[in-house]
Amino acid sequence: MAGCGPGPSGGKIVLRIADWGGAGDDSVSAQIERDVYAGFEKLYPNIEIQREGIPGSQDYVKKILLGFISHSEPDVIRLDASSAAVFVDNDILLDLAPLTNGKQGINLSDFFPNTLEVAQRGKSIYAIPVDFTPMVMYYNRRLFDEAHVPYPTENWTWAEFLDRAQKLTKGDRFGYTFTNWMAGWILWIWNNSGDVLDQHGKASSTATSQSTVDAVTFIRDLVNKYKVAPSLSQQAAEGALPFANGDAAMEMSGHWNLTTLTSAPKIHLDDVGVAPIPVSQPGQKPVTVLYESGWAIGKHSQHTDAAWKFIRYFTSAAVQRQLQKTGIGVCARKDIANERAVNDREREFLKIVPSGKNPWGAKVQGYDFVEDEGTKMMDSVLKSGKDPRAALKDFASNVDRELGKQ
Amino acid sequence: MKRIFSWLAMLALAIFLIAPFVWMVLVSLHPAKSPIPDYKDLIPKQPQWGNYKLVLFSPEVPVGRFFLNSIIVAVAVVIGQLFITSLAAYAMARIKFKGAQFLFWLFLASMMFAGVVTQIPVYLFMRSAGLLDSLSALIIPGLSSAYSVFLIRQFLLGLPFELDEAAYIDGASYWVVYSRIMMPLSKPALATVASFTFFSVWTDFFWPLLATNSMRLRTLEVGLSIFKNSYGTTNWPLQMAAAVITLLPMVIVFLFSQRYFTKGIQMSGMK
Numbered sequence: 001m002a003g004c005g006p007g008p009s010g011g012k013i014v015l016r017i018a019d020w021g022g023a024g025d026d027s028v029s030a031q032i033e034r035d036v037y038a039g040f041e042k043l044y045p046n047i048e049i050q051r052e053g054i055p056g057s058q059d060y061v062k063k064i065l066l067g068f069i070s071h072s073e074p075d076v077i078r079l080d081a082s083s084a085a086v087f088v089d090n091d092i093l094l095d096l097a098p099l100t101n102g103k104q105g106i107n108l109s110d111f112f113p114n115t116l117e118v119a120q121r122g123k124s125i126y127a128i129p130v131d132f133t134p135m136v137m138y139y140n141r142r143l144f145d146e147a148h149v150p151y152p153t154e155n156w157t158w159a160e161f162l163d164r165a166q167k168l169t170k171g172d173r174f175g176y177t178f179t180n181w182m183a184g185w186i187l188w189i190w191n192n193s194g195d196v197l198d199q200h201g202k203a204s205s206t207a208t209s210q211s212t213v214d215a216v217t218f219i220r221d222l223v224n225k226y227k228v229a230p231s232l233s234q235q236a237a238e239g240a241l242p243f244a245n246g247d248a249a250m251e252m253s254g255h256w257n258l259t260t261l262t263s264a265p266k267i268h269l270d271d272v273g274v275a276p277i278p279v280s281q282p283g284q285k286p287v288t289v290l291y292e293s294g295w296a297i298g299k300h301s302q303h304t305d306a307a308w309k310f311i312r313y314f315t316s317a318a319v320q321r322q323l324q325k326t327g328i329g330v331c332a333r334k335d336i337a338n339e340r341a342v343n344d345r346e347r348e349f350l351k352i353v354p355s356g357k358n359p360w361g362a363k364v365q366g367y368d369f370v371e372d373e374g375t376k377m378m379d380s381v382l383k384s385g386k387d388p389r390a391a392l393k394d395f396a397s398n399v400d401r402e403l404g405k406q
Numbered sequence: 407m408k409r410i411f412s413w414l415a416m417l418a419l420a421i422f423l424i425a426p427f428v429w430m431v432l433v434s435l436h437p438a439k440s441p442i443p444d445y446k447d448l449i450p451k452q453p454q455w456g457n458y459k460l461v462l463f464s465p466e467v468p469v470g471r472f473f474l475n476s477i478i479v480a481v482a483v484v485i486g487q488l489f490i491t492s493l494a495a496y497a498m499a500r501i502k503f504k505g506a507q508f509l510f511w512l513f514l515a516s517m518m519f520a521g522v523v524t525q526i527p528v529y530l531f532m533r534s535a536g537l538l539d540s541l542s543a544l545i546i547p548g549l550s551s552a553y554s555v556f557l558i559r560q561f562l563l564g565l566p567f568e569l570d571e572a573a574y575i576d577g578a579s580y581w582v583v584y585s586r587i588m589m590p591l592s593k594p595a596l597a598t599v600a601s602f603t604f605f606s607v608w609t610d611f612f613w614p615l616l617a618t619n620s621m622r623l624r625t626l627e628v629g630l631s632i633f634k635n636s637y638g639t640t641n642w643p644l645q646m647a648a649a650v651i652t653l654l655p656m657v658i659v660f661l662f663s664q665r666y667f668t669k670g671i672q673m674s675g676m677k
Contacts (some may be wrong), residue, residue, distance in 0.1 A: 021632040052619045055631040063616055066526065070533040244441035263439035
């Protein structure tokens with residue numbers, strides 16, 4: 001019967017594996033992934049994999065939750081750090097701790113500790129990390145050289161960032177490109193010792209703090225006062241990616257950006273450098289966020305043994321060595337990540353990892369609402385000229401009201 | 407002079423409306439994986455028609471199957487819905503029975519609920535019936551529509567009642583009046599319902615995503631969205647090629663049915 005959880009198919013176990021789809025073309029990465037899945041079926045001939053690609057991050061959450069309600073969620077579920085809390089804290093996933101400690105276990109010390117924390121609650125662990133990316137500042141060396149501007153340094157400050165951005169802005173070219181994507185711009189706030197939520201998941205005290213207000217004011221000034229970044233409407237009208245097109249010298253993004261830059265005709269990959277996010281005060285330590293993904297097992301899975309075999313296989317050194325050729329993320333296994341760090345850029349990514357914190361969505365349910373409100377708040381500041389303090393006050397009250405319902 | 411001005415205004419409006427479509431086609435012809443180009447580079451130096459081939463014949467995305475699924479679902483829902491809703495509309499508009507008005511209000515009330523409200527109960531129902539991950543799960547929930555009943559009923563109310571009375575005097579049954587008199591006269595309303603339904607089924611994303619798991623059961627809208635990865639690695643040229651492929655059947659249907667769209671809006675205001 002369709003939809004009631006797979007049973008044996010021709011004597012085989014059908015293992016349902018959900019992720020968010022992929023590039024879906026015949027590119028190298030898709031081929032590598034196909035090889036990895038085929039390798040598993042070859043290793044375990046009694047297991048047949050049924051891959052279920054669910055595009056769209058919010059739709060992914062809704063579909064898996066609905067599947068759980070009706071006891072028909074996939075056996076193996078790709079868990080994204082940005083929405084992990086809703087799964088981990090609602091008892092939807094199997095606690096993998098007994099399996100990791102068992103005879104066929106996994107050595108958790110092989111992984112970066114801050115990637116494990118995403119799905120750890122006390123002694124329980126609900127997902128084994130696969131890959132991740134810290135958010136970093138990308139810069140185009142060629143544009144820096146042309147403008148005789150020094151490259152970013154490890155502990156550079158907002159003042160140094162602004163100075164460089166101003167020198168790089170000339171004619172149609174901008175020093176920086178800002179995207180109203182809260183998962184990215186929250187780092188300006190973190191690197192000014194501010195935040196949008198406190199440890200109890202409340203916005204009112206932190207989001208209206210001076211540090212947070214100052215960070216949002218700084219972003220506003222970058223775009224509207226110093227004009228070192230194209231305005232949001234300018235970007236929307238052009239619909240283009242300024243950094244990838246060589247029209248902006250710096251951009252905040254994750255490791256995945258490299259896959260786009262590899263095919264960008266107007267930027268050479270050798271010209272692409274990465275640096276930590278600048279800090280507001282000299283001597284301050286930069287902070288970043290780690291966007292991680294891992295594998296979890298659905299609580300109603302009838303095939304936990306096969307699911308665990310898959311997770312062990314997928315997170316093994318040999319398979320990760322193969323998968324990391326896709327270049328989308330940094331491997332969550334320390335050994336493979338170090339092996340892959342063959343150039344300065346990759347080594348820079350690894351240097352930034354220890355300063356990485358988990359996104360709020362790994363700890364707070366309903367964080368997608370906070371991000372939506374954050375986007376609206378930033379729009380009101382950048383497009384409508386609303387005062388940052390007033391905008392953050394409204395943001396905090398909306399967030400507290402919504403999260404208070406949970 | 408006035409006429410020239412109105413033509414110019416219409417031309418400007420047409421350019422404004424068609425620009426996104428042209429942009430989509432031009433981006434789809436850039437090399438796969440390349441970023442969205444600047445305006446000045448929008449016209450590709452070497453149009454990559456191969457992108458369409460890549461999308462249509464991708465080794466891991468069975469686009470032909472998606473097309474077939476979309477067509478099966480859209481045709482089945484349109485035919486099924488036309489039959490079921492026209493019967494209901496006929497009964498409500500032309501047959502006097504106790505509680506007819508109340509029943510109509512119930513139909514109207516169901517239109518007040520947002521679609522998402524009913525999605526979870528429908529999903530659980532499909533799950534209990536063992537129909538998830540099948541084409542039936544995509545067809546059955548679409549077979550009835552309060553809006554379509556409303557639209558056809560409004561049209562039927564506008565037809566002279568003398569037609570039915572004359573038929574009854576000649577010994578015609580309800581079925582004969584429905585099938586031989588009312589339906590042939592209701593072609594405009596039926597065509598309107600058919601085109602509205604086709605567009606909504608063809609463009610539906612969330613329900614097919616919820617109700618199906620297997621790649622072979624995906625509709626075009628869901629299946630091709632796999633080219634849009636939500637984690638920053640969107641392959642824009644392929645995504646745009648997929649969008650053009652999804653859109654083309656709708657453009658063709660629209661060209662044949664556009665007059666019914668305006669008629670449909672007028673009709674819903676009839677008594």
